[in-house]
Amino acid sequence: MAITETVRPTHHRPVALVRGFLTGGVTGASLAALVVGGVIENVPLFVAGLVLPVGYALLLFLAGLPRRLHEAAGGSRTALAMIESAHAVGGETGDIPVQFVLTVAPDDVPAYRVETTADINLVDLPDHRPGAVVVVAYRPDRPWKVRLVERPAPEWKQRAAEARIDSAPASTLVKEPPEGCAFGFLLLVGLLLGAAAVILTFRGDLFGDDTSARPPSSSGPSASTTSSSTTVTSSAGLGTVSVGPGQSLLDRGELCRAVDVLTKGKQKDARQALTVSIQEHLMSVVFAPTDTPVVRFDVRSLPCARVPALVEEARTTLGVRAPRGWQVTVDHLTGALAVRITVTGPNGTASLDADAQGKVTRRSPAR
Template identity: 65%
Template sequence: MTIVTSAPPTHSTPVALARTFLAGGVTGTTLAALVVGVVVESVPLFVTGLVLPAVYGLLRFLAGRPRRAREAAVVPRTALAMIESLKAVGGDTGDIPVKFDLTVAPDDASAYRVEFRQNINLVDLPDYRPGGILVVRYPPDQPWRVKIVKRPTPEWEDRAAAAHLDSAPGPATVSEPPEGGAFDLVALLGLLLGAAAVVLLFRVELFEQETTAAPSSSSTTSVSSTSSSTVESALSGTVSLGPGQSFLDDGELRRAVNSLTAGKDPLQAITVVVQERLLSVVFSPAGVPAPQFDPLSLPYERLPALVKEARTTLGVHAPQTWQITADGLTGSLTIKVGVTGAEGTASLEADGQGQVVRRTPAR
């Protein structure tokens, strides 16, 4: 069966491509401003890197108000649906995300299958069982954006109690049309151009930093071996592992961070970024009032478990990459674990003790 929508997905328009390019540019400019600001010890540039995402977010919010108003004006359709299957995908208290597979039976169209996630209170979870009849709503032009109506009107409640629905076949499953590869290319182009613009504007100061640091054997070192390589400067450090190794191996990440801080005065970090075989640390320069934290205080024993949870519970079934980012930009240590795959990008956030405080499933 084919579901025909009345409007094309909004993310396929040139305006959406422009927004993606702008978002990539802001991301690249922000990261470059933070790193370059630390390297050249420019407080205004560093503050610009902190403020730019907030300004962009505010402008994006204001620009999106007309669109949100139009979407709010669209009357959603109400229909009956039958639970084919359900599975809790995380959490053990309060509202937990539940993955539903439903057969939706509109009054004026053919039945179809849809999979989606919705938070359900743990106390109410026993009310949802395979074969149960629910009342759902969805935008008429986006049938995959189904939401369960937890408190339907008496009329729909009576219809649900008396209804019997047949399962729609698997081929009738609808889902949000995937974004094309053009969006990834546009975002990458924006990121590279944003970062390049900052580096070019401050290339003189950066070259002066390299020239000044070059004669000092203590400020720049490079150590290579068959298993890993380390590159250090006064305000940053990078450790690369060889093939077959991972920073999720027992004790590997802690040893790498210790190698960047050993034999030096206590160093505070601005950011710590970890990938499968790459560790990058940006240190805070002395006297610069920047959000910072002790890189040795990270809950290293919890990080492999956080990565595993992000890879298995957020809807990315075959994760291709993962990344841990630790920073103190919000005033307290925050650890974000992101994963990407065919389903998109998902992430979870944890506090300084490695306890998960927020989950963002793939959509």
Template identity: 45%
Template structure:
């Protein structure tokens, strides 16, 4: 749940989705609140668990370090329960903080006084300040080592396993949220959504591609001398090839498309186009085709039909009177005209 909440917050920020962000943040806040309240809640009243005293043989001990006066020590013990417990001696491992001053009193094959729970024999704690009677019994006692097969341990899932399960649950929750929002997260922005001045990304990098760029600023029309060719070279560098299947040029936008499966006759190279002559074609279309107040213009360049035929250039203008166009060859020589009202 925590992983899902954190992932929802991150997804909300990335997608700028207030609802997802608020939902994830709200769940995260509730989880923190429950954790705080759960930590402050005291266990319900009841009888404390029964603990009994016994003697234990220290099989081995190892201090694991520490910077304070009490250092953690790992013990391997053979616990010898009292006769009334009707239980034979058994092995157990336990870790307990021992003061550095008292540490020399614990040595291998020595006898210590321990406290254990009959219902949970692995819950063993060394009594560092036993009563005089138990101290005397520890000094006089001799306990044989129990075999390793008698080792008891907590049958519940250990702490390391709990940490692993918590990590897996955290990752699963995060993966679930990301999976639910995989569309908005990983879908590329379409060319129509590209803000002015920002290049759009190619729609595919394997077999086909479409990429465009928009120029901005004062006097930034692509009709300015040299602007078309410079923009075409920029797009060629972006798609890493000069062979394309279509080029569209508008006043402030240029788009190129390509398909790697097309034969050479179905493509043309960006650098072979006479960009410097295109402004004259646009001016011709805007002034001679019956569109007295042209509002928009567009140049569409596609491969020519037939072997050895260069690309075909079509200039389209639109205004209140309607739409008209003219066609030209790869050298910008006009080959056909269609004024407003003419079909073709």
């Protein structure tokens, strides 16, 4: 695809590798300073752990300022794009984060697909459904950096109203080049060396033999009650259910119980939601305001009994090696209840879509 010919991974350049090593070192030293400073009650060390990342971030900002000014001078370009899919990924206020898959159709290069996330106001959600044509801004040298233009110029607004865009093939999906093994390795080495430098410097105070202030223990370690606890919070706009570290919402019947606990005693209107987000230990529900004309659904319609099997299928059949995390999002933006399971791993991200009955409707393997 012509637009990607100028895209070159930048994470293998010497400057980027050095930056990765320094970032890891600063992170490790800062975390170690906070922990060690708190344990040995060393106030200057603790403060240094707070100030160090701030100073490093400021240094990176100043160092990267010439590059950002150079990129800004090149400017971004405006184009039309068609929404292929839209999934709400959370939100607690009037603006809902929505993950879009777009077909971007520049005037001078072939159309391509890209994934992006934008905060969409509740009242504007009906204008951002699949098939709608919107105005976007993109960078030719970084085509994966696409943002929706909230207030396009009149001529672009007119073009969007009249345009018809064909879907680009899924194979044209553009993503940011991965960081690579060398960058991650140096980041890890810097993290370990930074933490070791602080710990070894204060090892005398940290591992001293002063035990006079420690009362003798008359019993063994006690079990934490939070490992089997369930915490429920609910307000007018957001409800959450969290389980302890010894539990998972994928345990048999646990997710259905969480839905029942969160909606117990509520009237039907009060159970209407904009989106549901589920992770290993936390379920979040964004409830729909009763006076807002937006698409909503009953939380009890969630196919909670099928979610564990869908997550397992997404983790094992979509080509994600050594999955590091997963998330389930449920919304009604497309006109029917949509369940999306997203799985991330070292080789990329994959997703699996299902309907209200938990039947798989689409698979997007890792690339």
